[in-house]
Amino acid sequence: MSDLNRLTIAAARDGLRKGDFTSLELTEACLSAIEGAGALNAFVHNTPERARQMAAAADSRIAGGEAPAMCGIPLGIKDLFCTKDVLSQAASRILDGFLPQYESTVTQNLWDAGAVMLGKLSMDEFAMGSSNESACYGPAVNPWKVDDRQLTPGGSSGGSAAAVAADLCLAATGTDTGGSIRQPAAFTGTVGLKPTYGRVSRWGVIAFASSLDQAGPMTKSVRDAAIMLGAMASVDPRDSTSAERAVPDYEVALTGDIRGKRIGIPREYRMEGMSEEIDALWHQAAEMLRDAGAEVVDISLPHTKYALPAYYVIAPAEASSNLARYDGVRYGRRAKLGAGDGVVEMYEKTRAEGFGPEVQRRVMIGTYVLSAGFYDAYYNRARKVRALIKRDFDQAYAEGIDAILTPATPSAAFGLGEMAGKDPVEMYLNDVFTVTVNLAGLPGISVPVGLDRQGLPLGMQLIGRPWDEGNLLNLAQALESAAGFTAKPSRWW
């Protein structure tokens, strides 16, 4: 059977259970697709032998009956997840050659469910970026292409998004600190879900900003996101912020019935200079939900404007502290030292050559805002503003709003290299619709809804109540069916 790599998780699960094909066949289809997609630069560490072994084990388990939904499903794993004895370097030179001696909780949960690892996926260095251009492997490339330009798949989970959109795997893991799952999903016509903070364990996921980081699924459909979230999520004693809440069956929440749900449209998200196309699509998406029986109401989230500056204080502050561990002593790279160099020179040279420019910039900004004399002016003020941003959402939900509809990104995918030499703040603006959700710890999902005039995908974001991924996914699926987005990038690679 050909083209097995194009299947969704749900279709592959059903086919595997019926015996239409084996996980080994499915895995081989993905491995060939990966081999033919070098131009996309999405997979950066391939594990074909491990994949075949895992697929064979999954086939025996399926033959024995009672295999979980993810059994035999080939996945790509973002380079941020520690995978035992497989290179895991957060796309950074400073982690050259790092072979974790343990497995992250999320990937362990997936392997326990029988999923198959195809390899590791590119990303922005330490998940800091919106274009995948800060990866030490060079950027992953968006499979969508409308002219001579090569486009970014977004970031930081750009390799994951490119691999899913190009059918190199059935789905991939991503992580999202300010939009790093949802923005790349929107740029590639795929689905990306950031769960509620604490729903998915952070243990073994290389840390960027610990109060914001959350892993989630990147998939070809909303149903697949529901299936995969169920396998990724767990209560984990090894993550002190992992919530003590049982993981529900998210797939059964997909009833298709959204009648009576109240959808908020926040007026502050109608940004100055927003493209007409995105504005028009936003209206259409609201109409689609209304036609499906939801009630659409205008709401206000007054502190929205301050989310980006608050985020760019808090995230670098946490990063400067998390990234202090890369000092050339315990793992990764150590700079060559000159005669007479002591331990401080070792730290400074190692970090100067190991971290790329954006990571260095954020570590230094974080160091500055946490330094004596500026802590209150920047860091504490940002945390107070964060409390107000969360309060905006709390109030909307207290007034009976079930979910909030916004665009996922301010534009479609841009060209690789187009942001080079621009002010770093311009790149940060990519996160304008997504960072609020991380600051408030809420679940958010990006769903492909249409193509722009050039023929590039655009996504809409739905933001849910805390711990309400089930309802959020149900609403997202209603939007997905109404939009009927079926476009795929045509193969040029």
Next chain:
Amino acid sequence: MAITEDEARKVAHLARIAVKDADLPALAQELNGILHFMEQLNEVDVEGVEPMTGVEPMRLKRRQDIVTDGEMQELILKNAPDAREGFFAVPKVVE
């Protein structure tokens, strides 16, 4: 608030990142651009607002103060750029 070249040097040193003197003016300018962007936060009235520490109003988990893990020296040293005789090795710290 504006960052001078001297302050940029100080921040780089606090962050333990070597920056060449020639690169300090550009670094100071970049940091100033970002800090300028953050200054919008001064428009917000935060009087009486508690700084947010976590998204869930939950007490951090407690556990028994007992050893739960360990005895894996070899695994821990496996990725070290320089490990000798069961220890991480670094350049001489004390003359």
